[in-house]
Amino acid sequence: MSIGSQTSSLAIELRGVHKRYDERAERAVFSALDLVIPRGSFTVLVGPSGCGKSTLLRMIAGLEAVSAGELLFDGVRVNDKPPVARGVAMVFQNYALYGHMSVYDNIGFGLRIAGVPKAERHAAIVDAARQLDLEALLQRKPSMLSGGQRQRVAIGRAIVRRPRAFLFDEPLSNLDASLRGSLRAEIAQLHQRLRTTTVYVTHDQVEAMTLADQIVVLSPQGLEQVGTPDALYDTPGNVFVAGFIGGQRMNLLPVDAMHDAALRALGAGQAAQLALQGVAHVGVRPEDIDLVAGDAARIERIERLGADSLVHLQAGGARFTALSADRQLAPGDLVGVAARRQHHFDGTGRRTPRPAP
Amino acid sequence: MSAAACPENRPAGAAPSANMRAFAMRLLLAAALVLAGLVFAYPLLFMFAASFKPADAIFADIANPLALLPDARWSLVNYRNVFDKSAVGSYLLNSTTIALVTIVAGVFVNSALAFAIAKLQWRGRHGVLALVLALLIVPLEVLAIPMMLVVAHLPWFDAARGVFVVGWLDTLHVQIVPFVANAFCVFLFHQAFKDLPDELIEAARMDGAGAMTIYLRIVLPLCKPTVATAAIVIFLAMWNQYLWPVMTVQTGGARPVMVGLQQFFGRTNQWGEIMAYATLITLPVLAFFLVIQKHFVRSVVGSGIKG
Numbered sequence: 001m002s003i004g005s006q007t008s009s010l011a012i013e014l015r016g017v018h019k020r021y022d023e024r025a026e027r028a029v030f031s032a033l034d035l036v037i038p039r040g041s042f043t044v045l046v047g048p049s050g051c052g053k054s055t056l057l058r059m060i061a062g063l064e065a066v067s068a069g070e071l072l073f074d075g076v077r078v079n080d081k082p083p084v085a086r087g088v089a090m091v092f093q094n095y096a097l098y099g100h101m102s103v104y105d106n107i108g109f110g111l112r113i114a115g116v117p118k119a120e121r122h123a124a125i126v127d128a129a130r131q132l133d134l135e136a137l138l139q140r141k142p143s144m145l146s147g148g149q150r151q152r153v154a155i156g157r158a159i160v161r162r163p164r165a166f167l168f169d170e171p172l173s174n175l176d177a178s179l180r181g182s183l184r185a186e187i188a189q190l191h192q193r194l195r196t197t198t199v200y201v202t203h204d205q206v207e208a209m210t211l212a213d214q215i216v217v218l219s220p221q222g223l224e225q226v227g228t229p230d231a232l233y234d235t236p237g238n239v240f241v242a243g244f245i246g247g248q249r250m251n252l253l254p255v256d257a258m259h260d261a262a263l264r265a266l267g268a269g270q271a272a273q274l275a276l277q278g279v280a281h282v283g284v285r286p287e288d289i290d291l292v293a294g295d296a297a298r299i300e301r302i303e304r305l306g307a308d309s310l311v312h313l314q315a316g317g318a319r320f321t322a323l324s325a326d327r328q329l330a331p332g333d334l335v336g337v338a339a340r341r342q343h344h345f346d347g348t349g350r351r352t353p354r355p356a357p
Numbered sequence: 358m359s360a361a362a363c364p365e366n367r368p369a370g371a372a373p374s375a376n377m378r379a380f381a382m383r384l385l386l387a388a389a390l391v392l393a394g395l396v397f398a399y400p401l402l403f404m405f406a407a408s409f410k411p412a413d414a415i416f417a418d419i420a421n422p423l424a425l426l427p428d429a430r431w432s433l434v435n436y437r438n439v440f441d442k443s444a445v446g447s448y449l450l451n452s453t454t455i456a457l458v459t460i461v462a463g464v465f466v467n468s469a470l471a472f473a474i475a476k477l478q479w480r481g482r483h484g485v486l487a488l489v490l491a492l493l494i495v496p497l498e499v500l501a502i503p504m505m506l507v508v509a510h511l512p513w514f515d516a517a518r519g520v521f522v523v524g525w526l527d528t529l530h531v532q533i534v535p536f537v538a539n540a541f542c543v544f545l546f547h548q549a550f551k552d553l554p555d556e557l558i559e560a561a562r563m564d565g566a567g568a569m570t571i572y573l574r575i576v577l578p579l580c581k582p583t584v585a586t587a588a589i590v591i592f593l594a595m596w597n598q599y600l601w602p603v604m605t606v607q608t609g610g611a612r613p614v615m616v617g618l619q620q621f622f623g624r625t626n627q628w629g630e631i632m633a634y635a636t637l638i639t640l641p642v643l644a645f646f647l648v649i650q651k652h653f654v655r656s657v658v659g660s661g662i663k664g
Contacts, residue, residue, distance in 0.1 A: 063559050084564070088563075094556055096556035100579050114565055157560075161564075
């Protein structure tokens with residue numbers, strides 16, 4: 001792909017996609033998956049290990065075959081096209097840099113294969129290096145670089161080809177926490193600047209929430225929900241999404257006798273009444289629980305998180321957590337609890353609308 | 358440096374004795390290593406020294422370690438006689454040609470097969486690897502006679518005369534072609550390629566590289582120590598070959614150095630001349646190893662420090 005061509009972003013669609021690693025395998029990785037990745041969007045595929053998010057990304061890249069169904073780029077079927085013909089570039093978790101080549105040659109390798117003239121290639125490499133603050137490192141080998149620098153070289157190798165879509169496969173997983181934050185910001189800025197369709201895989205829901213225009217939540221059972229970060233946070237479609245998305249894990253209280261006291265303390269109502277309404281679980285985020293004066297629950301222990309603390313509570317045999325900024329709380333204290341927002345889920349785990357009061 | 362080793366943390370008067378002890382240990386270790394090195398190197402040094410001496414001087418000095426040092430009796434007479442009594446120059450050229458051509462062809466052929474097995478997806482690759490590795494236990498002596506019968510009837514294009522001839526006997530290529538494919542080298546390369554991350558290959562595919570480009574420009578350059586090891590293994594095997602050349606080469610035109618040594622051994626009873634011949638055919642091996650050793654050592658060290 002020569003530089004300067006195919007620079008427009010693309011829209012990606014998966015229609016009825018099936019993926020099975022082996023024809024005799026019992027479980028398919030995906031069955032009848034339908035997904036639209038809008039042009040220019042930053043779509044994050046998030047889910048626990050083994051849910052198939054990397055497999056999905058690799059199918060888009062052309063590194064994995066689609067067992068059945070259609071993969072469309074701007075409405076054109078690309079199932080049988082090799083990776084280089086799809087106009088996409090990929091950044092790998094472990095950088096995948098060519099260790100015997102300098103940073104300059106790593107970034108320019110794809111252009112060299114494509115037959116881009118030397119002068120044009122040099123200009124593109126220098127431009128990519130300048131965008132990623134790599135100019136002083138162009139003659140170094142990957143072994144002389146830090147983890148963050150290596151990942152920026154990998155990103156440079158991707159952007160220099162001016163692809164129509166970027167594919168990131170957990171690019172920050174191998175970096176320490178401080179580097180992760182700064183590189184995450186750089187990736188966000190890159191997207192703001194280039195507005196190229198980006199598909200980003202991560203198991204970290206914080207990365208998903210901070211980077212995404214659209215989040216695709218995957219589980220071992222398949223696609224759970226697609227939506228904006230706010231939509232997934234405010235209205236999770238099922239217990240899996242509810243438990244996965246959010247800074248602290250959502251309290252999911254089963255509607256039964258053991259949790260009746262906790263449900264009433266939180267203002268959710270009696271367990272028997274909720275059960276009649278078809279509610280099987282009540283979800284309350286720790287940050288949506290206010291701790292007030294009272295004796296509805298006992299504090300079991302407190303985890304200091306800095307400005308806030310995660311307070312582990314017990315009410316009538318049920319355990320749940322609340323996020324509080326109160327530094328005066330101590331284990332053993334009795335407190336009242338009030339939930340500002342609740343989520344109801346039925347017996348199949350799906351979200352049910354809360355009945356009018 | 359540990360806290361205990363810091364000068365300001367040790368009691369007064371303890372520092373000098375601890376330093377002396379450490380120095381003495383290092384000196385002892387160095388002396389032991391030098392001694393071991395001398396034991397290994399002594400036969401080579403004896404051969405080299407003896408190649409410059411007359412026969413009576415060799416046996417007179419046999420128990421004298423100072424005999425390794427040059428003295429007035431040293432001369433180049435033995436070397437002159439070797440070149441007069443044998444075509445050692447021609448044999449050296451033959452062996453060098455055989456070794457270098459086999460190395461170049463062998464590195465590419467064996468590494469290409471190893472790459473296909475280790476990094477490409479196709480049905481039967483594990484079976485092919487098992488078959489190749491099974492060949493490791495089959496000695497040349499078992500295959501030599503059938504091989505000789507085969508090569509005696511194979512056609513070859515004689516570029517000098519522009520015609521096809523039948524039979525490969527008494528040629529250089531009969532000593533090269535059957536040994537280009539080397540099971541041990543396939544195993545070496547397979548182990549090295551297997552350890553390369555698959556993401557490296559995938560990144561190259563994303564960059565538009567095909568299998569041949571990935572093999573030549575990504576995988577092989579990353580495995581230079583393995584290439585050096587394979588080169589040394591092939592060089593030593595081809596340089597030291599004796600059985601196969603004795604069976605397939607009758608004339609002097611294609612004779613390699615080891616067969617030449619055996620013949621020279623029958624033409625002289627002067628040990629100085631024999632040592633001179635042996636020195637002449639050992640020096641290229643030492644020179645080759647000196648050139649390649651940096652990569653070879655890295656390969657050996659690297660194979661022990663994985664992960």
